[in-house]
Amino acid sequence: MLYPAELRARASIGTERPGVAYLTIMNKGVASDRLLGAETPVAKRAMIHQSLMKDGVMKMRRAGEIEIAPGGMVMLEPGGLHLMLTFLKKKLIEGESFLLILKFEHAGAMTVDVKIAGMGAKDAPIGYGHHENMDHKEHHERSEHQEHHKEHHEHHE
Numbered sequence: 001m002l003y004p005a006e007l008r009a010r011a012s013i014g015t016e017r018p019g020v021a022y023l024t025i026m027n028k029g030v031a032s033d034r035l036l037g038a039e040t041p042v043a044k045r046a047m048i049h050q051s052l053m054k055d056g057v058m059k060m061r062r063a064g065e066i067e068i069a070p071g072g073m074v075m076l077e078p079g080g081l082h083l084m085l086t087f088l089k090k091k092l093i094e095g096e097s098f099l100l101i102l103k104f105e106h107a108g109a110m111t112v113d114v115k116i117a118g119m120g121a122k123d124a125p126i127g128y129g130h131h132e133n134m135d136h137k138e139h140h141e142r143s144e145h146q147e148h149h150k151e152h153h154e155h156h157e
Contacts, residue, residue, distance in 0.1 A: 001029045002068065002107050007100070007114045009085070012092040019043060019085035019092050021100065021114055024075045027068040034105040035066040035074070040114075042098045044087030051079055060084075065105070092116045 002025055009021040019042070027033060038046040050063040063081055068074050076082045083100075085092075092098070094116055102110045 002027055002033060002104060002110065004102060004110065004112045007112055008117045009092055009098070009114050011094040011116050011119045012088060013119075014091055015088040017088075019088050021046070021083040021085060022076050022078065023083075023112075023114075024073060024077075025066075025068055025102075026073045027070055030070050031106065032067060032069050032072075033107055035068065036103045036105055037065075038083055038100055038102050040085065040098060040100045042088060042090055042092065043085035044089070045085070046100065047084050047086065048076075048081060049084040050081050094118050 005024045005026065007021070007023045009019055012019045025035065035048065037048065040046050048063045048066060049060055051058055051060055053059070066074055066081065074081070097113050097115045100112050100114045102112060104110065
């Protein structure tokens with residue numbers, strides 16, 4: 001059985017820039033499962049992305065399916081795996097929440113409620129902030145990050 005926990009999104013400045021959501025998924029079952037993707041009514045797309053440091057620069061790439069081993073846990077957190085919410089349909093306002101549908105290979109679709117925290121790293125789920133090599137908000141606001149996402153989405157449309 002899969003248990004999503006610590007669901008948080010960062011408040012957005014507006015709808016022009018992508019939003020980001022974090023969560024932990026625990027697999028308390030005896031078989032592995034895979035997170036295939038997600039969707040939400042607040043964004044056109046919710047994609048699994050991964051941040052990684054390469055040659056001293058934080059890079060972003062689209063991640064594939066995420067394996068969750070039996071008895072294991074996967075953390076989508078600042079500075080690592082996360083859900084990129086692109087083409088926001090509404091501003092993500094601190095204190096509000098939105099529905100997120102997680103799609104698993106075996107468990108199927110699971111709808112969860114994501115609370116919107118502040119924009120700063122201190123508002124990420126407890127214990128996550130110390131993993132960051134760069135403030136995630138700062139990373140998403142960088143012009144090269146925005147260009148990367150623009151090119152990436154134009155390529156896939």
